[in-house]
Amino acid sequence: MSTDTSSEQRIQLRLGSEAATEELARKLASALDEGCVVGLSGRLGAGKTVFCRGLAEGRGVDPREVSSPSFVYLQSYEGDSGPFHHADLYRLGSMDDAAIEEAIDGTGLQHVLGAAGLAAVEWWEFYRGPVPQKLVTVEIAVENPEYRSIELKFAGQGLQRALDAVS
Numbered sequence: 040m041s042t043d044t045s046s047e048q049r050i051q052l053r054l055g056s057e058a059a060t061e062e063l064a065r066k067l068a069s070a071l072d073e074g075c076v077v078g079l080s081g082r083l084g085a086g087k088t089v090f091c092r093g094l095a096e097g098r099g100v101d102p103r104e105v106s107s108p109s110f111v112y113l114q115s116y117e118g119d120s121g122p123f124h125h126a127d128l129y130r131l132g133s134m135d136d137a138a139i140e141e142a143i144d145g146t147g148l149q150h151v152l153g154a155a156g157l158a159a160v161e162w163w164e165f166y167r168g169p170v171p172q173k174l175v176t177v178e179i180a181v182e183n184p185e186y187r188s189i190e191l192k193f194a195g196q197g198l199q200r201a202l203d204a205v206s
């Protein structure tokens with residue numbers, strides 16, 4: 040059966056450990072095509088970086104190399120299956136729209152979103168710019184110290200394989 044993910048589809052999951060979150064992200068990343076963007080949101084300490092480590096692993100990047108790129112906004116890695124870009128927009132939260140656009144321009148983020156490889160962006164809610172054609176948004180809510188409720192939304196063509204991989 041094939042479902043068109045050009046209209047948005049959602050999955051809600053409840054995960055009880057950091058390892059489970061990483062595993063979900065690993066499966067997702069290995070089923071995503073080139074040019075996909077994963078936009079993550081959730082409060083400080085929700086698990087966005089944990090999720091990005093799993094994504095990195097799914098693209099053949101050593102997850103131990105991945106940390107929050109808070110002071111550089113954007114870090115790129117060369118994985119077995121192409122580049123993996125990891126951005127963190129936390130610092131944009133205190134800026135106005137004009138400053139946000141300038142900061143995004145300055146990082147080169149716009150050039151990697153939708154380009155070769157996979158891009159993961161923490162604090163996606165602060166992003167301003169064209170909406171990527173293939174976008175998976177990941178919203179992480181903290182239930183208690185171990186449990187996270189994670190909502191994945193798939194918007195764009197060609198995301199069916201990824202949706203199946205995490206369903």
Ligand SMILES: Nc1ncnc2c1ncn2[C@@H]1O[C@H](COP(=O)(O)OP(=O)(O)OP(=O)(O)O)[C@@H](O)[C@H]1O
Nearest residue numbers: 054055056057060083084085086087088089185187
């Ligand atoms: N089910 C879970 N999934 C993910 N992380 C979990 C889970 N349970 C506990 N944790 C813990 O939550 C923390 C998540 O930290 P992480 O750095 O990934 O958060 P973050 O959302 O990136 O925060 P920040 O906004 O500061 O970048 C880690 O200490 C991790 O061990």
Ligand SMILES: [Mg+2]
Nearest residue numbers: 087088107161
């Ligand atoms: Mg983080």
